[in-house]
Amino acid sequence: MTTTVFSASKVITMNPSLPEATHIAVKDGRILAVGNAQTISELAGNLGTIRHDDRFANHIIMPGMVEGHCHAHEGALWKYLYLGFYDRRDPEGMVWAGIQNTSSLQERLKKAAQTLPAGEPIIAWGFDPIFFHDEIIDRHTLDAAVGDRPVVIVHLSFHAMTINSAAIEGAGLGAHTNIEGVMLDESGQPSGSIKEMAAMHAVHASLGVNLFDMVSKPETLRRFGQAASLAGVTTATDLFNPLTDEGIQSLQTVTQEENFPIRLVPAMSTLGRPIEEGVERLASVGNLNNDRLYFGLAKVMSDGSMPAFTCRLKWPYYHNGTGNGAWNASPEELRRIVHAYHQAGAHLQIHTNGDEAVEVMLDILQEALEMWPRFDHRHTLHHCQITNQAQMRRAKALGVCMNLLTNHIYFWGDEHAETLLGWERSQRLNPAASVLRHGIPLAIHSDAPVTPLGPLFTAYVACTRKTASGKVLGPYERISVEQALEAITIGAAYTLRLDHLIGSLEIGKFADMAVLDQDPLSADPEDLRDIKVIATVLGGRVHAA
Template sequence: MTSTQPPHAGDVIYTARLIRTANPSQPTATAIAVRDGKVLSVGTLEDCQQWGITTIDRQFEDKVLTAGFVEAHSHIMTGMYSNIPYVGWFGRHMPDGSWVDGVKSTDELVQRLASIAATTEPGQPIVVSGFDPIYLDTERLSCHHLDEATTQHPVFVFHASGHLATVNSFILQKYSIEAGHPAPGVGFDKNGQPNGELREPAAMALARDEFRLIGQVVFSLETIGHFANAMRNAGITTAADLGNNFHAKDESLEEVLNATRIDSFHVRVASVPRIIGGPPAMHEFVEKVQEARTKTHDKMHIPVVKMVLDGSIQGFTAVVNWPGYFTGEDHGLFLLPPEQVVDYLRPFHQAGIGIHCHCNGSTTSGVFIDAIEVLLREHAWLDHRHTITHAQLITQAQMRKAKNLGMSANFFVNHMWFWGEQHRDITIGPDRAAAMNPCGTADRIGLQYAFHSDSPVTPANQLHTMWAAVNRATPHGDVVGPAERIDVNRAFHAATIDGAYQLHMDHLVGSLEVGKYADMTVLEQDPYEVDAMAIRDVQVWGTILGGVPSKSTAQR
């Protein structure tokens, strides 16, 4: 049989060494036909040709195509590293594809800053980001180190945690930050002189111009464009910007809609509004979301909303169940009153808008799950897919309940590599570290889950999250929580279709099925065939978005 429909101009068949569809009813294929940006047919070349298509693109014949990766929790801020130099400990790709080696010592940081200073006009700010002293055994960074790099520029080093900045003496003088300064968060040395540390945003804001510069870069349209490059380079075809405010103002919404619409913007964005304000404002919030949804297009969706309930585990600000933190002081606090969570969420649940709630600690996961139970008793929306995002310390009992309520979890499994040793030795101890981001248990219980990078917190790269979930390896070669490891096939689905499901976008993206967007990740190797420890080393050629290939600019 041959299709009776005539071929369209622009129809194309891509052939590949292998296509992994993330569609269990047809897991692999060798050819895929594309019409109007959608999957027309997937199978063998002969299957696809029955649509009468004569254009066959064989450029991927020796490569592996997969369902495009879906990143259900990242941030547009990822694009900021194109304008704010990265100085983290781990080497990292920048959004433009260039590679930056990690900064392994204070001396290296000073050298990096001195070379920036050499090409920066005196007086102009030098702002860098991603500094991560948790890995350094050198002396604690102070203004004196930074003064070695330059005394002619204001220098602002924004740490990876987001909770600390170190500035040079130029900045201390510029803003009269002197001995006895009353602001909490200003660090002093043993002689009572400021040491350049500014803790928390309140103290960072003392360095007004440099602090504002970060905010201006983070929310610029240029950064949104860099974000798209970074995602494409990682092979990601749908990425959530989890927690923004674009929907609230016509101007900002219009700008983002336009920025994402242009042809060179090579990723689909799930733009996710963050809940701010109080419960009385939520009805208007729902209306704004619904109105904004009428203006979206095929590369920008507003599928769910985000709420944030607590802080981070490594910052000791996540709210954790008894017996609390292993070492260090418990600073866990709710960011919204727990008894108001139901009131906040009710208007969204009743309007059929999915909710992703940031819960790092076990206590916060429990509060969110209980709130959803209340909402479901009030209003039986069975297809809600409300998602516990991060869900790092979720307990087994919580997972069973979440499963029964139809909820999902989006695990921050990259933590096992980036902070797994710190969690085992410092934050929560060996037993609970072994049960963090519990993919294995979630499978045993039947709780739906996906993976995310929280980029820029960790680099956007679903091959890395898959690798972390399969191996749970640490930088010193340990395995934290071997019983929670999963196989590569399961990990691949968590990195594609499962994220799409949580975003209520699985009818559009996440697998290669007839009628869905022709969004693919183009790989040089098959992650199923390589050694498990080499999954993260699989090379990304680029992506195909809506049938249009775009090559990665990443350099190795």
């Protein structure tokens, strides 16, 4: 077999025993050697036929980045209308302008209606009412733009919707509905605001479209892989996958396609299915793994979203006086879910936005570990937006990992300080430095499509803690560039129980690499977000960005 030797101006290995190199030898998709030209040449007799690949000789190579919390329906959303506040680039590179006021939102809806057949629903995404402040966006606002067909706008958090009167009627959401999350106006009629999964499911059912189920389509997975690879990602999660029969088949098919550019780690959603059935389903796919597909994760949804005012906070709750948020399942049901899946040996990935949610889930995990001790379980709390120091000490003692939604600091930091949490609590928003000080395994993530997929941007936010307006939020929680790079490579790999295969460039691991135009370790933290991904390499195969 041929051995390919990649050269670079610098190789960042994330291996503390050999932090830097200039050459990597790859054979059969795995790393055969790492070093410099001389050390590689000394192995020539054991390398067989050698092919030198010098196309990256003037660039930087680092481990392929690992996105430990994102969603594959990123690959489906661009079929629908974008109504987000910030400009956003789609997988093909087109930039969609953000929507900053009500009139612009209505105008984009009107134009969309003109391009669709009569009566066909308009499905849009990316909207976040928190950026509209005192402007009320309700069914009347949408009716004024489009009233002859259902309009369903999925919020950027994916924990809420705003729908028009036609959509309310189509979903049967009358004033006396018993579905929690259908918000009513002063007259007792549905306002058009729909919150959390149970109520959203009723809308999805009426449309015959569920964005979360789109991950069952091969084209969604292919487009998601393309978007991830463009961002330098070689391993990505799909952290809310229903694992339907169709979806499992699509995952197997697409990940075995020669040109598919990433490794996929789906986490089965545990909500909305009987516990026994879910445990059996997760166990049944354990033998379907391949080199680019890894089953075994189970996703638990506790509370909601901070900007949607549905996350569960400890007293004094939201800074602006809004009451506490919502549970996606009651604490009693969450206890049953966690205990059953933990006892069955599943690897839990647990959504916990608010500090009350963190507290409840730590209590539940402690009970599970006391009843069914498991060594090196690596259960991971995700988001952990304002976890406190006492909770971090507990997490360390329980062997729990944390994966923080660092991008929130940039995109919603100003709103956190002014509206959601207030100044003091915002200082510990996504407290990466404290997580590391407590010795807790750390990953950081985008939650794409909630925020754009791009680990180097996530690293920039973790290092600078700058909001969109340029304010620094929580300077004592900044981490170094090296720590941030660890969190998007070997740290994230550890939380997925894949650090023996990916996350660093070492002999025996998959030859997964990201090729950059600048050295992030010598760059100013401010410049991390401007570093360009030239290409990715998956198992030695080059995928151009």
